[in-house]
């Protein structure tokens with residue numbers, strides 16, 4: 001007997017009084033074009049209510065310390081389980097947080113070493129780099145130390161008199177400079193480049209002497225220190241957060257972070273590092289790629305640790321299965337991408353023994369090659385089979401295929417969406433007359449008429465991370481797609497490319513603005529034009545219609561909503577009671593343009609605005625917003641409410657009217673429905689046809705098929721990747737014997 005979560009009368013954002021049932025202990029995938037209301041239903045309604053109900057179960061005292069959730073706009077939700085949201089928010093933390101610590105795999109490794117390590121070092125804290133018992137005392141467990149960057153601190157072509165010490169605190173004539181000048185150790189007119197080894201030592205590391213220094217009329221016996229010693233004492237050994245902003249900035253400019261010499265970056269003290277299991281110490285195991293570590297642990301046969309080893313290997317296999325086999329446990333979580341972060345969180349939950357939870361995923365296929373999507377869906381199935389309810393917002397056909405139940409939202413985006421247009425089994429969706437159904441049936445052909453490159457941008461001898469000394473020519477004047485399984489080296493290669501070609505315009509998924517005052521209209525420049533139109537029609541000043549002016553509602557400062565910040569978690573948002581969300585003072589709202597107030601205009605979607613404004617100057621931006629699939633977005637929507645994929649498309653839309661530029665996009669299909677991908681491709685085509693060079697990192701096969709040129713990296717992730725498998729046209733890639741991308745392209749076309 002299937003149990004159901006019952007939702008009645010959901011009205012968050014664009015939802016049209018939606019009622020539906022979601023099966024428990026099954027996988028339900030929510031589909032629909034971007035802006036159709038998937039997040040509004042899954043995150044803002046179902047997951048939000050689950051969190052709120054859970055918080056109600058705590059005592060009033062405990063609740064004071066928990067984030068408060070407003071009641072979502074819904075009549076009733078019944079039969080919920082506690083929700084665990086596994087989203088793409090990056091795993092924050094500091095450099096003490098690693099893949100190993102966050103998945104608890106490092107804790108298991110410590111347990112292994114405390115029992116089986118020889119010589120015996122102690123219990124398991126003796127192997128923790130976050131515990132004084134285990135940490136390297138030199139770097140306090142960070143593996144890196146900050147030192148003076150001599151290349152920036154010194155100008156070797158100058159003498160001391162010519163200002164060879166570049167740090168402002170050591171300026172010629174100042175007190176610090178005086179210590180060196182009066183020390184008698186140096187010829188003040190000799191260029192540092194000509195110093196003898198002894199002179200260098202004296203300059204950098206001191207000579208244990210006192211120097212009589214005449215300073216402002218008196219003489220003091222200043223202790224002589226080398227510049228490295230002095231700088232370290234004055235700036236590095238001090239708590240940076242206690243310095244002025246200016247000094248912090250100066251310190252950043254003259255220092256660099258290098259591997260700790262004492263532990264060689266291993267973070268641990270000598271006792272911990274001497275202890276070995278099968279010839280390896282814990283730092284060496286933590287530095288191995290997960291896939292290799294599974295194999296190495298297979299060789300640990302000591303019976304007393306068999307359960308620990310089994311559990312380690314089990315969970316490492318989850319990491320491999322989810323396409324993260326190339327990560328090592330010592331990898332810092334701050335360096336993981338959004339997709340990698342989500343998959344690491346997934347592994348953490350897979351090992352949990354909790355059942356009857358509700359797991360909510362936000363596009364888990366992000367960053368995954370078609371090869372790995374399949375392995376990821378197996379883990380969703382594993383979660384379900386442990387007795388959990390799994391809700392997934394997703395566009396990828398292979399993920400949709402693993403659903404027990406599908407809820408398709410639509411028919412369109414924004415005010416044209418918000419209905420459930422199909423619910424049932426995947427088979428039914430494939431036959432359904434909805435946008436998603438039609439796209440699932442569509443077969444797209446391979447592009448054969450490719451454009452010819454106008455030239456090339458070269459990257460020579462790229463060897464960062466796993467790259468095997470690659471020399472690549474990225475063709476100009478065409479659409480290039482960089483492909484390869486996760487960990488193959490795509491981001492690393494584009495990073496090197498950006499280093500060599502810094503004038504490239506990067507259009508990524510990072511937030512556009514952190515200010516709550518910025519919205520689509522201000523960011524794209526539309527508002528300036530609109531204010532002028534209102535001013536002209538009413539014979540008043542344009543500034544009246546700015547949310548920064550005296551015309552704005554004084555209570556909410558033109559935001560229409562009031563934010564209440566909470567110490568942790570998202571803040572609370574309530575509609576402003578003074579202006580009822582209208583943002584402006586009544587006298588401003590008395591001015592209209594063709595019957596509409598400025599507040600009405602800010603509530604228009606881009607599509608509605610395109611109909612409302614005949615004025616040509618507004619059209620390029622409005623058309624661009626439509627082209628990138630954002631026609632459902634309202635002009636007044638704050639940028640802070642946009643998803644990563646939406647941010648990327650807003651940036652793309654504002655860039656669209658330039659030419660002769662190089663654009664780099666990182667997985668622009670993120671958050672895009674299959675039908676929106678067609679529009680995206682049209683946009684990219686237009687960019688290229690206007691003389692731009694467009695380089696895209698992408699897994700979506702529709703985009704890959706549409707490329708003029710493909711650079712396929714691999715063959716696998718991590719150490720087994722970093723090579724160029726193929727460069728050429730899509731038709732050429734098809735016959736590649738070993739490339740995963742080629743295999744999936746063939747499969748998709750058959």
Ligand code: ADP
Pocket residue numbers: 013014032033034035036037038039040041413414415632633634637641
């Ligand atoms: P999907 O997840 O299907 O892409 P969403 O649920 O995010 O769609 O959005 C549905 C509609 O609600 C869109 O028109 C979107 O612009 C609007 N919307 C979403 N979040 C907000 C918000 N925080 N403020 C105002 N409008 C929003």
Ligand code: ADP
Pocket residue numbers: 326327328331335465466484485486487488489490491492493717718719
């Ligand atoms: P892709 O973009 O194809 O998924 P990446 O360029 O992210 O691949 O990764 C290629 C290799 O470089 C992998 O082995 C990965 O673990 C490693 N790598 C990527 N970023 C970092 C980093 N910040 N620190 C250490 N290793 C990294």
Ligand code: ZN
Pocket residue numbers: 136137138139140141142143144260261262263264265266267268
């Ligand atoms: Zn150290």
Ligand code: ZN
Pocket residue numbers: 553554555556557558559560561576577578579580581582583584
């Ligand atoms: Zn107000």
